[in-house]
Amino acid sequence: MGAKMFGARIARLEDPRLLSGQGNYTDDFHLPDMLEAAFVRSPHSHARIDGIDVSAAMAHDGVVAVYTAADLPENLRDVTVPFQVPNPAISQPFQQRLLENREVCFAGEPIALVVADTRYNAEDAATLVAVDYEILAGADNCKDALAEGAPLCHADSPNNEGAKYTVGYGDVEEAFKNAHLTHREEFWVHRGGGFAIENRAVVATYDELDDMLTIWSATQSPFLVKQNVVDMLGWESDKVRVIAPDVGGGFGPKTVYYVEEALIPAIAKELGRPVKWVEDRRENFLATNMERDQYWDMQIAVDADGKLLGVRGSMIHDTGAYMPWGIITPYISATTLPGPYVLPTYELETRVALTNKVAVTPVRGAGRPQAVFAMERLLDRAADKLGIDRAEIRRRNLIPTEEMPYALGLIFRDGKPMTYDSGDYPKCQVEALSLADYDGFPARQNEARGKGRHIGIGIANYVEGTGLGPFEGATVRIQPSGRICVYTGGGDSGQGHWTTLAQVCADKFGVEIADIDVQKGDTAKIASGVGTFASRIAVNAGSSVHLAANEVREKAIKVAAHMLEAAEEDLNIEDGRVVVKGSDLSVGLSEIARAVQGMPGFSLPGGVEPGLEATHYFSPSQSSYCNGTAVVEVEVDPDTGHVDILNYSMAHDSGTLINPFVVDGQVQGAVAQGVGNALLEWMIYDDNANPVSATFAEYLLPSAPETPNVAVTHVESPTPINPLGVKGAGEGGTIPAAAAIISAIENALSPWEVEISGAPVTPSMIVEKVQRS
Amino acid sequence: MSDRRTISVTINGETFEREVETRLTLADFIRHECLLTGTHVGCEHGVCGACTILLNGRTARSCLMLAVQANGQKITTIEGIAPNDEELHPLQQAFQDNHGLQCGFCTPGMLTTLLEFLQDNPDPTEREVREAISGNLCRCTGYQGIVAAALDAAKRLQAGA
DSSP states (O other): OOOOOTTOOOOOSSHHHHHTTOOOBGGGOOOTTOEEEEEEEOSSSSEEEEEEEOHHHHTSTTEEEEEOGGGSOGGGSSOBOOOOSOOTTBSOOOOOBSSOSSEEOSTTOEEEEEEESSHHHHHHHHTTOEEEEEEOOOOOSHHHHTSTTOOOSSTTSSOSEEEEEEEEESOHHHHHHTOSEEEEEEEEEOOEEOOOSSOOEEEEEEETTTTEEEEEEOOSOHHHHHHHHHHHHTOOGGGEEEEOOBOSOOSSTTTSOOTHHHHHHHHHHHHTSOEEEEOOHHHHHHHSOEEOOEEEEEEEEEOTTOOEEEEEEEEEEEEESOOTTTTHHHHHHHHHTTTTBOOSOEEEEEEEEEOSSSOBOOOTTTTHHHHHHHHHHHHHHHHHHHTOOHHHHHHHHBOOGGGOSEEEEEEOTTSSEEEEOOOOHHHHHHHHHHHTTGGGHHHHHHHHHHTTOEEEEEEEEEEEEESOSSOEEEEEEEOTTSOEEEEESSOOSSSOHHHHHHHHHHHHHTOOGGGEEEEESBTTTSSOOOOSOTTOHHHHHHHHHHHHHHHHHHHHHHHHHHHHTOOGGGEEEETTEEEETTSSOEEEHHHHHHHTTOOTTSOOGGGOOSSSEEEEEEOOSSOEEEEEEEEEEEEEOTTTOOEEEEEEEEEEEOBSOSOHHHHHHHHHHHHHHHHIIIIIOOOOBOTTSOBSOOSTTTSOOOOGGGSOOEEEEEOOOOOTTSTTOBOOOSSTTTTTHHHHHHHHHHHHTGGGTOOOOEEOOOHHHHHHHHHHO | OOOEEEEEEEETTEEEEEEEETTOBHHHIIIIISOOTTSOOSOSSSSSOTTEEEETTEEEETTSSBGGGGTTOEEEOGGGSSSSSSOOOHHHHHHHHTTOOSSOSSHHHHHHHHHHHHHHOSSOOHHHHHHHTTTSOOSSSTTHHHHHHHHHHHHHHHHHO
16 A cells, blocks of 8 residues: 555645646647637726717728627626625625627726737737717825715716625724824725736637537636526527636636626627637736725724724725626625634724725735734834833734634624634744744844844734635546546646645555546536635545545445455455455456446446545535734845845745645645735826736736745644645645835834835835935 | 648657648647647737747747748757656756646747756746746736746756766
8 A cells, every 4th residue: 555645745746747748727628710809908997989980990901700788699798707705894896798789898908809810910900990978087095086076986876885794893992092002104005916827718619510609718617607608698508518628827817707708609609619818917907806905094903902992994996997796805804804813802993995996805825915904013012112022922912822712703704603713923023033044133233233234023923715616526426447547626726736645545545546537627526516615625625526436435345245245344445446354355446446347237336326436525514714914034235225135034824735745735825915915016096097018028026036935834733624634735835925125124123213104115216205204 | 812832840859841832820820730739829920939949949939930031950949858658857846836826828938948958058047037938928826836837947957977
């Protein structure tokens, strides 16, 4: 029997084909007779459309068709993206039409679709579509957008408030009255995006013979695409197949559903030819959803020992021009703020502002980095004012381990009370501080200052609800060849599902992970699915693989007992064979799989159902809460504003680890995104909400020289919520990063008493703050 | 209306002769005319580096070149790095062993860039590796696995030399 696979630090099965150029990403598909599409998009953040003339475009070489809203089949002209997650707090749930011909509400909104023999011809013709715009004022930043008399995001709406709600618990008024110290501060966290290196892409083909529409999409959620195609196009569910092939990064924006994913299939059906659309980077900056822009006005109350008494305030969330994902992101922000701390009272009013920008939906971290930024900044301020060390004030407020499970007093967005299921927050902080040699830092700082260098250290904690329902299923099937196949619904955009799900499965049959195929992200392979987002696949699909593999194992033993004429309790599975313990008698999984295919005229052995397979849809009762502590040491050049991250330490608790190698990679990559949020990534718009940073030369992603190595230590507190004890691991690195990095920058610049209340902080901002002090 | 030329380009040892529009980018030629889709296009403005290929042994951004400029030249893409179908090149193997890739989309550019770099600098420091790939964006790994892979590959290549 091979070494145990579950929990092993092993290299990925995915890699050899990706390393030799054998992957299949959506743009790699070349179907016979395929056409290519290009969009005409609004160049204005807000405008009324008075007319569209496509005649010149139609006359261009190679053009097969040009569609505006008026040219679409009648049932598609006014259909909007389905409203995914309604909530009574939402008053103006604006949703996007497939193509707009009345009022465009963000720069990048699609107006026409040109289909031609080549992408080159389609793009040429797209420039010939003449649109008559009446330019309107745009609502830009979310705070101004809610002010009286602000330009309206949607011209016919009464105001720009899309939703409003308050969360909280306890008597906040009383807590503030009794406080030893209070502090009030405003925070801005700015807009950024997921920016997978692969842009979005869709290929669709309609097969008249079996009336089947097949869609390949660079999506995290093929089942969601299918559901929306069915809803929007009025299609029968069993006549649509959606496949997420190799996907070149997701990070949230490829979770949600876009109009292009309905239009391209609709047009492929209409024209009777396959159609491909591949988003270019400019379109990605304009028309792929983003996140993060929030304005917080917050107050903290503590006692003389720095113990939290209460936090209260208000937050304005920029949702862009449409709300396809409702208020999920700001609601997560509001419920993330208490974090790992005993916070006796809390009240946050959230207002969601409509602005003339592309819609806001979750990006890795999903509303949490902003909340953690606000909370951790408040704790830093309280520590400084009380003269308490920043790690110490946190230690005094951490939820004690023995109080797990810990009911927060908040209601989560699924309507259930929020209860942290497990975790050891004090241990996590201790481990991170130890990894960072926090105790040795004052000496390092003194020594550096002696040499004219300015180093600083920062700390931030977070708690993250992961592994959300409703479910993600898995089928485990042993093929007649003896090879084991696992099927699951969520796509893979780099997470390594083949490897990790194979690790969950392999030990059940005593095989190597290389003996297992994992087919994911194909709606034809399993009946139901959800998608790869919200750090949910290890929890949901992992648990389903575990349950299904156990059932297959039991069935194999039951059938083998008949074949071997032995008692079930005398049987074991080793190296892919069922063996009679203590004897040479055995039967291979392949023979058992053949036996349960059945023989005409004979009963199945042991009265089992046919097929050596089982399907489970694990549905968690609630989120499993992952947590962690980031401690960051930086050096800041006060003359140039340059920030160099010297050490990045992270203690991370995502429960039981399936493959520490893969989890480390997830944490490291997530931290890099947090570095972007802290120092670089800022999607900038002019006062009229027109984007001005729409290339990688203007919007900076972290590159190798400024991205730190991350020292990761794992604390493993298994969750009781699922049979594997696992929690999500994909976002934790991002969530505390901006808070910790900016805390470290402030600490480095403490001789100048610089305070930073926003993210990202750029070199010019640092220099300005130093010079002003 | 379009201006067309017949070109001949040798990619991974195989010669591709095609009549192409003069405006066709080299990346699109490789991907959509020669059907070597291992080379990826991530930004089309020369920043992300995913489309990097080796042109006569030196790195070039295939999204910023026209196919006609490669007429008569020799190109290596990610499909041409491994010695054969069964084995990986030591650099590719080091990527797998150090978790140097997640989604695989930036990988072709990382490999070609590092192949050239490790020839020029067989025994690099970590800082030098980070500078070498500073024109290649990866959104998944945080670069840590890639840098480890490059340093590991340098050792393997030196040991094998």
